[in-house]
Amino acid sequence: CVNSCCEVDLLLKVRTQPALCQYEYIIVEKRGENKNVGFIQLNRPKALNALCDGLMKEVGYALDAFEADGEVGAIVITGSDRAFAAGADIKEMQNRTFQECYGGNFLAHWNRVSTVKKPVIAAVNGFALGGGCELAMMCDIIFAGEKAQFGQPEILLGTIPGAGGTQRLTRAVGKSLAMEMVLTGDRINAQDAKQSGLVSKVFPVDQLVSEAVKCGEKIAANSKLVSAMAKEAVNAAFELTLAEGNRLEKRLFHATFATDDRKEGMTAFVEKRKASFQDK
Numbered sequence: 001c002v003n004s005c006c007e008v009d010l011l012l013k014v015r016t017q018p019a020l021c022q023y024e025y026i027i028v029e030k031r032g033e034n035k036n037v038g039f040i041q042l043n044r045p046k047a048l049n050a051l052c053d054g055l056m057k058e059v060g061y062a063l064d065a066f067e068a069d070g071e072v073g074a075i076v077i078t079g080s081d082r083a084f085a086a087g088a089d090i091k092e093m094q095n096r097t098f099q100e101c102y103g104g105n106f107l108a109h110w111n112r113v114s115t116v117k118k119p120v121i122a123a124v125n126g127f128a129l130g131g132g133c134e135l136a137m138m139c140d141i142i143f144a145g146e147k148a149q150f151g152q153p154e155i156l157l158g159t160i161p162g163a164g165g166t167q168r169l170t171r172a173v174g175k176s177l178a179m180e181m182v183l184t185g186d187r188i189n190a191q192d193a194k195q196s197g198l199v200s201k202v203f204p205v206d207q208l209v210s211e212a213v214k215c216g217e218k219i220a221a222n223s224k225l226v227s228a229m230a231k232e233a234v235n236a237a238f239e240l241t242l243a244e245g246n247r248l249e250k251r252l253f254h255a256t257f258a259t260d261d262r263k264e265g266m267t268a269f270v271e272k273r274k275a276s277f278q279d280k
């Protein structure tokens with residue numbers, strides 16, 4: 001990563017405007033009418049946004065900043081029209097040894113994307129391959145542009161997905177399609193991704209990002225506190241048995257009754273007005 005600036009600011013917790021930080025591999029902004037949607041654009045065009053270590057570190061810094069930013073209620077991650085991300089950086093991996101991978105817990109820090117409490121939307125145009133597909137699947141919602149392509153081609157390089165591809169893809173699309181993609185390296189297009197449940201919506205290429213930001217604005221208009229609970233509850237469905245998951249949901253549901261926002265939401269409904277959430 002470029003900047004010690006990011007690390008220092010984070011330590012001091014003074015960085016409220018991530019755009020002030022000099023990023024090398026990503027563009028970071030706040031979008032939406034109320035500037036309440038954190039926006040991260042992967043920007044390594046010569047390498048089709050291959051996910052080098054520096055890029056993923058920067059994504060981590062930007063997410064930390066948005067997580068700490070009281071205005072931001074949702075986050076959009078996107079790439080370019082040609083590529084969301086064409087994979088991990090193969091050159092970076094070419095001569096790496098097992099000892100280095102295991103010792104350094106290679107790829108472990110990518111997981112930051114899946115531990116953010118605020119909802120994250122991936123807006124995928126073009127290639128989402130290998131690490132790119134895995135990065136999209138770490139997000140909470142995936143929207144695709146009509147020309148998007150998803151795939152896990154690691155097998156063609158003599159390796160297997162290492163950032164959740166075999167796990168998240170299988171949960172998203174089921175065993176047969178996941179096996180086919182992971183074992184052959186074949187890609188699926190946006191329509192197949194929609195049909196299989198990997199993505200929830202498909203848009204024309206030039207509308208994708210604005211539609212993702214619109215979805216982010218919709219989410220950001222709700223209580224951030226309660227959105228985090230909703231996200232936690234849905235994610236628990238991938239980890240727990242039905243009984244345990246239902247119990248967690250019930251506890252979180254009950255917990256919403258400890259918030260001002262739940263009171264405001266129901267009162268506004270009864271009074272036939274729009275709720276104004278204070279994230280309390």
Ligand SMILES: *[C@@H]1O[C@H](CO)[C@@H](O)[C@H](O)[C@H]1NC(C)=O
Nearest residue numbers: 089090091092093094095096
């Ligand atoms: C990896 O090793 C080979 C042969 O030892 C060398 O030719 C190549 O340049 C190395 N690749 C990188 C990215 O350092």
